Each structure stands twice: as structure tokens, then as C-alpha cells.
Amino acid sequence: DQQVKQNSPSLSVQEGRISILNCDYTNSMFDYFLWYKKYPAEGPTFLISISSIKDKNEDGRFTVFLNKSAKHLSLHIVPSQPGDSAVYFCAASGYSSNTGKLIFGQGTTLQVKP
């Protein structure tokens, strides 16, 4: 039972263009969402998050949008840079749950071409 789904295994974009990574969830009890980035041979690193009381959160080139009615969130990277090439994981949790218990999607491999 995959509660968090990233249906696109890979995405390729040109440097300078927008990258859009998508994530769907099924559990309406999730109320906090995070995006992690993972390079080969490294652990995932936190990128950006959003609470369910918001529909948008922005941090520099990264923006996360949340559509609660559709149980869908997306990560926008503008402009994309070659250093953004990595695996991106969407993760969800209940805000009242303890830190560390996250439900991850399968990941999307982003390739940004120079």
C-alpha cells in the first residue's frame, strides 16, 4: 500500500528551464510534507517543506505547492541548474507524530542538462 507516490521515475530538463516534480498521497491524515534530495553515495538531505495549512512555500529557487483537495504536491525548481541533478524524494508525516517517522515516495531522478 503505497501511501505516497511519485509516478515519474525520471525527468530531464535543460539548464535554466523549470523542473516540476510531482507527488500524490492517499492518507488524509498527513498534514506535513517534505522534499529531500539525494546524491549518489550520500544520505538524503532536507530541501523544503510545507504544512497543510499552507498551499505554497518558497525558498530561493525552490517552491512547493500543495493541493489538499487533490492530495497532490509539486516541487518547482526555477531556474534549474546542473547541480540540481539528483534523486528527489517526497515525504509525508502527521504533524503530531514524532520527528523521524516519515513516509517516502519512490523518488524521481532529475537530470539537468547543460
Added chain:
Amino acid sequence: ETGVTQSPTHLIKTRGQQVTLRCSSQSGHNTVSWYQQALGQGPQFIFQYYREEENGRGNFPPRFSGLQFPNYSSELNVNALELDDSALYLCASSLQGSANEKLFFGSGTQLSVL
């Protein structure tokens, strides 16, 4: 400030054997969570340790067990290894009660079961 360190980085075992993986948490963190990442999948929550006791568990059988020590470091033990246990095992540390963003991952231990 030292980050999360895991040992060993790679390990090869045969089916039926037992394995112990180790994790040193980041300075100032008192909670350790373990995740299993199978090839092509996202990390899956195994369990969390806080105050040397298990503090939540995912959908993993009892042959997956853990320990947390007074210095907050942790071990993951897997008995009766199966081929499907081949995966990257990630340790993440945090401070209990802190925001989800404050979860830091190690680089993982790649376990191969033959």
C-alpha cells in the same frame, strides 16, 4: 559539529546469517530512526529509538531489532537474513520534539545478501 556516521559502508552476507549495522548520531541529537531503501524505492521506516527504547515501528518483522546506547548511538540487527534484505540501510538522527526538517541522514550501509 559532527554529522551522522554509519558503519560499515558496504557489507556482504549470505542468507541465514546475522548482521549488525552501526550509527553515530549527530551531536546534540537524542533520537535515531532507521530506514531501509530497496533498489528503486524510497526509504521505508523500520523503527525509531529514543531514551534507549523503541519509539515506534514500521511494518518490519521481529528479526529486525535495534539498540540505542547512553551516548545516543544505535545499532540495527537483522537475524536470519533473506535475499530481500539486500538494500541501503539509512540511519537518521534528530532531537525529540523538534521539527521534521531537523532530521539528518547518514550516507547509509549497503547490504548485499547472497
